[in-house]
Amino acid sequence: MTKYSVVEICAGAGGQSLGLHKAGFEHSIAIEIDERAAATLADNLGVQVAIGDVADENVWKPADFKDVDLFAGGVPCPPFSVAGKQLGSSDERDLFAWAVEQVAVINPRAVMLENVRGLASSRFSAYRQRVLDRLSDLGYVAGWRLFHASDFGVPQARPRFVLIAVKAEYAPFFRWPEPDSTKRTTVGEALVDLMAERGWPHAQSWAESANEVGPTLVGGSKKHGGADLGPTRAKEAWKKLLIDGKGVADVAPSVEAPPADVVMPRITVEMAARIQGWKPEDKWVFNGRKTAQYRQIGNAFPPPVAEALGRAVADALGKKSVGEGTGLGADLHDPVYRLLADAGRPVTMQEILVAYQRNDEAEVQQRLSEIRRDFELDSRERDGVEVFELGAFRGFVGQATHHRHEYFEAHRNKVS
Numbered sequence: 001m002t003k004y005s006v007v008e009i010c011a012g013a014g015g016q017s018l019g020l021h022k023a024g025f026e027h028s029i030a031i032e033i034d035e036r037a038a039a040t041l042a043d044n045l046g047v048q049v050a051i052g053d054v055a056d057e058n059v060w061k062p063a064d065f066k067d068v069d070l071f072a073g074g075v076p077c078p079p080f081s082v083a084g085k086q087l088g089s090s091d092e093r094d095l096f097a098w099a100v101e102q103v104a105v106i107n108p109r110a111v112m113l114e115n116v117r118g119l120a121s122s123r124f125s126a127y128r129q130r131v132l133d134r135l136s137d138l139g140y141v142a143g144w145r146l147f148h149a150s151d152f153g154v155p156q157a158r159p160r161f162v163l164i165a166v167k168a169e170y171a172p173f174f175r176w177p178e179p180d181s182t183k184r185t186t187v188g189e190a191l192v193d194l195m196a197e198r199g200w201p202h203a204q205s206w207a208e209s210a211n212e213v214g215p216t217l218v219g220g221s222k223k224h225g226g227a228d229l230g231p232t233r234a235k236e237a238w239k240k241l242l243i244d245g246k247g248v249a250d251v252a253p254s255v256e257a258p259p260a261d262v263v264m265p266r267i268t269v270e271m272a273a274r275i276q277g278w279k280p281e282d283k284w285v286f287n288g289r290k291t292a293q294y295r296q297i298g299n300a301f302p303p304p305v306a307e308a309l310g311r312a313v314a315d316a317l318g319k320k321s322v323g324e325g326t327g328l329g330a331d332l333h334d335p336v337y338r339l340l341a342d343a344g345r346p347v348t349m350q351e352i353l354v355a356y357q358r359n360d361e362a363e364v365q366q367r368l369s370e371i372r373r374d375f376e377l378d379s380r381e382r383d384g385v386e387v388f389e390l391g392a393f394r395g396f397v398g399q400a401t402h403h404r405h406e407y408f409e410a411h412r413n414k415v416s
Contacts, residue, residue, distance in 0.1 A: 002318055007065045007106060009054045009073035009099060013286060013296035014041040015276065016074055016114070019306025021045060024314045028065050036288040037296045044284050053408055055098055055398070062105045069317060070310075071108035074301050075099050075115060094404075096127075097395040100134050103165070110313045111140065111165040114301055120146055120161045126337035126371045130393065131163065133341065136329075141171035143328040147309075149302040151179030154277040155190040156214040158302060162309060164328065166316055174316035176327045177308035187214045187241050187275065194271050199255035206260040210241040214275060219298020229267075243267060248294050269293045277302035336367045337390070340377070346387035 004025050011017055011030040014037075021027075027047035031054045032038040038049045052059035054073075075095040096113065103111055119128070128144060135142040142165035149158035166174055188207030196203035215237040218230030229238050229245030238245035242260040249266035257263065267275070269290055276297050278284050286293035315321065332338065339347060339355040352364050368388065371377055376391030396402045 002314070004069035004314055004317060006070040006072055007062075007068050007108070009071075009102075010075050010095070011037075011041055011049070012074065012300050013037040014044055014284070015278075015300030015303050016072060016306040017041055017045055017047065018278070018282060018284070019301070019303040019308075020070070020072065020310040022303070022307045023310025025070060025310055028068055029060060031060055034296075036292045039287040040285070040296055043287065055095065055396070055404075062102045066105075066107055068106060068108050070110045070112060070313060071099075071103060071106050072112040073099060073114075075113060094395055096131065097393065097397050100131055101397045103135065103140070104138055109167055109170065109317055111135070111142070111163065112309060112313060113163045114160050115162075117146060117159040117161050120144070123370055123373075125334035125367075127374050127395075129332070129334040129337045130341070130374075132331075132333065133338075135165045139167055140165040141168055141329040142166075143176075143331060144333075145176055145327065147177075147305055148179070149277065149305050150184060150213040151181070152177075152277075152302070152304040152308055153180070153183035153185050154213075154275075154302045154304055155185045155187045156216055156275050158216045158276075158305075160301065160305065164309070164313065166313070166328065170316045170319065171328050173319045173321060174328055175312060175321070177312045183304075184213070186211045187243070190274050191267070191271050194268065194274065195252055195265065198252045200253035200257050200265075201255065202257070202259040203253075206242055206265070209260065210243070212241060214238060214241060214243075217272060217276060217298040219295045219300070239264065248272065248290060250290065269297065272297045276300055277304045279303075334367070334371075336364065337371055337375075340371070340388060340390035343390075346378075346380075346382060346389040348385055348387055352388070 002024060005028045006020055006025040007028050008017060008020070008030045011032045017027065017030060027045070029048050029050060030041055031050045032041065033051070033053055035051055038051045041047060042049045050060040096115065099113055132142050142163060144161060144163050146159055146161050149156055149160070164174065188210035192203055192207035195206060215234045218234060228247050229235055235245035242264050244264040244266045247266055249268050252268060253265045257265065269286065272294055273284065273286070286296050335355045335357070336352055339352060349361060349364065353359060353361065356364055356367070358364070368377060374394055376394065378389045378391055379386060396404050
């Protein structure tokens with residue numbers, strides 16, 4: 001297998017790292033803010049891990065890693081999560097735009113960044129368009145796609161929104177990985193051996209009842225969340241699979257444990273890792289105590305999904321095949337933002353309606369309201385007609401004076 005180099009930011013405990021290694025990538029460096037997760041990654045893969053805020057030049061210098069094959073990562077999710085306030089660029093934790101700017105510094109042949117499904121919503125269409133346009137300016141062909149981990153043999157839904165960008169010469173060779181229904185695995189099938197390892201006589205009957213994929217594991221953060229399976233809605237979903245989601249067990253059910261319909265078992269850390277896509281042959285050992293271990297697992301990118309995406313990128317870099325319709329570079333995510341950005345001047349509502357291809361001014365006003373959340377947008381009257389002019393992006397792209405630096409300094413022990 002041809003080996004390719006990768007720089008990975010916000011690497012966590014190595015879910016994406018492991019998948020990329022299986023796809024033929026080797027780390028030049030990984031960067032992770034959580035010390036426990038960094039230790040897990042370093043101990044299991046032996047890669048160099050820089051520990052700290054990925055945007056801190058004292059932690060690592062992107063310019064030292066010019067011309068790597070792949071720049072990858074899973075930047076913080078809270079700015080885009082529907083479980084939060086979806087503050088986007090106003091959230092001090094948002095690093096997506098910053099990550100895109102590092103592409104200009106590192107000059108990788110390919111880029112792979114993943115995040116939560118919330119980034120795919122209409123709320124962030126202008127944000128996504130800005131990302132695509134910026135990458136295009138840098139000479140890349142890019143695209144977004146939503147993936148469900150359950151389509152790649154992982155026994156949970158776990159939707160993830162993925163950005164892939166490749167230099168133009170590789171775009172004709174890139175194909176998105178396709179879901180494989182033959183790999184679909186239920187929670188029961190994935191965990192039955194672990195549930196039975198201490199002699200629980202009801203493991204098989206439990207597995208037959210737990211015959212669906214599970215909901216998305218929620219790892220939480222240093223500030224919120226602990227060793228349980230998420231909010232009330234998630235716990236109810238686990239309950240339907242006869243799993244007690246109110247905590248994580250130290251060990252599997254014993255030989256004396258009653259049937260699951262009498263007392264539901266809780267999963268162990270090892271079971272959580274299996275649900276997230278780690279396999280027994282990976283022999284992955286998580287650093288820290290139970291809560292820290294579970295948090296690392298719950299926040300990870302499933303290795304099988306990362307492997308499938310990594311193989312697709314590797315095939316493109318190796319120019320292995322040419323196909324029609326690669327899925328990169330074809331989508332227009334926000335025609336209103338695009339018009340405002342390209343015009344370089346004030347534009348009228350009528351011009352926007354034409355670009356948006358709708359005769360609904362209220363709908364356009366809603367789009368403009370959403371754009372204002374991530375960009376400065378001036379509106380004023382000119383010759384009796386309201387005009388709109390796009391201003392600066394509000395997000396963090398590396399500014400030394402950005403307010404995120406004060407936030408990190410004040411909350412360093414709570415950031416994860």
